[in-house]
Amino acid sequence: METFTIRTPCSSANIGPGFDVIGLALSIYLELKVTIDRTKKSSQEPLNCRITYEGQGEESGEVPLDPAANLITRVALYVLRCHDQRAFPVETHVHIINPIPLGRGLGSSGAAVVAGVMLGKQVGGLHHLDDNRLFDFCLMIERHPDNVGAALFGGFVGTYLNPLTPEEVARVEIPLSEVLPAPAGGLDTGERPPEPPLGIGHHIRFTWAKEIKAVAIIPNFQVPTAKAREVLPKEYPRQDVTFNLQRIALLPVALGQSPPNPDLIYLAMQDKLHQQYRQKLIPGLGEIVESMSPSSQEGLLGVCLSGAGPTILALATSNFEQIAERIISRFRKENIDCQWLILEPAEGTKVIRPENS
Numbered sequence: 634m635e636t637f638t639i640r641t642p643c644s645s646a647n648i649g650p651g652f653d654v655i656g657l658a659l660s661i662y663l664e665l666k667v668t669i670d671r672t673k674k675s676s677q678e679p680l681n682c683r684i685t686y687e688g689q690g691e692e693s694g695e696v697p698l699d700p701a702a703n704l705i706t707r708v709a710l711y712v713l714r715c716h717d718q719r720a721f722p723v724e725t726h727v728h729i730i731n732p733i734p735l736g737r738g739l740g741s742s743g744a745a746v747v748a749g750v751m752l753g754k755q756v757g758g759l760h761h762l763d764d765n766r767l768f769d770f771c772l773m774i775e776r777h778p779d780n781v782g783a784a785l786f787g788g789f790v791g792t793y794l795n796p797l798t799p800e801e802v803a804r805v806e807i808p809l810s811e812v813l814p815a816p817a818g819g820l821d822t823g824e825r826p827p828e829p830p831l832g833i834g835h836h837i838r839f840t841w842a843k844e845i846k847a848v849a850i851i852p853n854f855q856v857p858t859a860k861a862r863e864v865l866p867k868e869y870p871r872q873d874v875t876f877n878l879q880r881i882a883l884l885p886v887a888l889g890q891s892p893p894n895p896d897l898i899y900l901a902m903q904d905k906l907h908q909q910y911r912q913k914l915i916p917g918l919g920e921i922v923e924s925m926s927p928s929s930q931e932g933l934l935g936v937c938l939s940g941a942g943p944t945i946l947a948l949a950t951s952n953f954e955q956i957a958e959r960i961i962s963r964f965r966k967e968n969i970d971c972q973w974l975i976l977e978p979a980e981g982t983k984v985i986r987p988e989n990s
């Protein structure tokens with residue numbers, strides 16, 4: 634019996650102005666406990682894979698247990714099929730432990746994609762795929778690099794895409810339905826899916842000052858990332874783009890300085906490219922972001938929307954409970970309940986094998 638665990642952190646993307654660029658891996662972990670029983674000759678399970686699940690959305694059953702429908706196993710199958718393996722090895726059991734809240738802007742889907750790519754590599758024995766190549770596979774599915782970059786590489790990262798040839802662009806823009814295997818009921822045509830072009834995405838690691846903690850205030854409703862991207866404009870006024878460029882040049886420097894400079898961080902976390910448009914999906918967001926600053930709230934460095942929301946991320950050095958309570962009370966006025974957590978920067982995705990295996 635072969636067993637191993639894949640551990641992937643959640644993430645907070647953007648951190649204000651770094652829309653689709655900056656990501657921070659944080660300390661809530663998706664875990665896959667994988668067992669492969671190679672003594673079996675055949676399997677009754679679809680695609681030779683049994684999925685069990687515990688964690689967020691367990692009662693509502695919103696995470697499918699069919700390997701042809703579950704995001705993690707579909708992504709693993711994509712990697713396998715690019716390498717002429719049509720199914721999981723006989724017989725694979727994937728137990729998913731997922732404490733990352735779904736659809737809240739903490740990168741649950743990014744973590745699922747990264748864990749899925751790693752699962753494909755491990756069960757397929759595809760040891761030649763290094764993390765940079767796995768990043769390419771992730772980008773064929775999650776088409777912005779910030780949250781998957783953080784979940785794969787860990788820490789505080791800047792991510793960017795290479796210029797691609799027109800032929801490669803066409804390959805990257807292929808509809809998701811042609812990349813991922815068809816959900817339950819779809820026929821396996823036996824065709825090889827399109828492989829990612831080489832070196833689509835890259836990352837650079839930034840320093841994170843040890844004093845800074847991330848307070849996540851998580852409202853009790855979901856905003857699907859796809860919906861939060863639909864509300865964004867196709868074009869922006871030049872002054873808004875310049876505003877973000879000025880801030881993004883400051884942000885990694887400001888968050889790496891020890892001791893942190895609250896006024897600089899507050900300034901560096903302002904955004905004009907996505908947060909104001911997402912207000913219509915997240916009642917109270919505008920007021921929260923505009924009303925809280927280091928001068929009005931001791932210990933606070935800055936506040937932003939986490940990923941596509943609705944979670945609010947407050948960066949702070951002290952008074953975490955008071956900061957969280959102030960944001961929670963604003964959401965309460967909208968009849969929205971929240972939970973809150975203090976999170977730390979996290980390591981990237983790891984495969985953990987039992988000793989002497």
Ligand SMILES: Nc1ncnc2c1ncn2[C@@H]1O[C@H](COP(=O)(O)OP(=O)(O)O)[C@@H](O)[C@H]1O
Pocket residue numbers: 663695696697703704705729731734735736737738739740741742743745856857858859940941
């Ligand atoms: N552990 C998981 N296993 C399978 N599917 C998952 C998992 N985590 C997230 N997903 C899928 O991703 C969706 C949420 O993605 P998205 O809207 O991008 O929000 P988020 O901001 O949490 O990434 C879930 O509704 C579910 O379909």
Ligand SMILES: N[C@@H](CCOP(=O)(O)O)C(=O)O
Pocket residue numbers: 644646647652653654737738739740741742743777779780858861862907939940941942
């Ligand atoms: N840059 C993306 C990040 C989405 O992250 P998620 O964690 O909400 O999936 C965006 O802002 O749309």
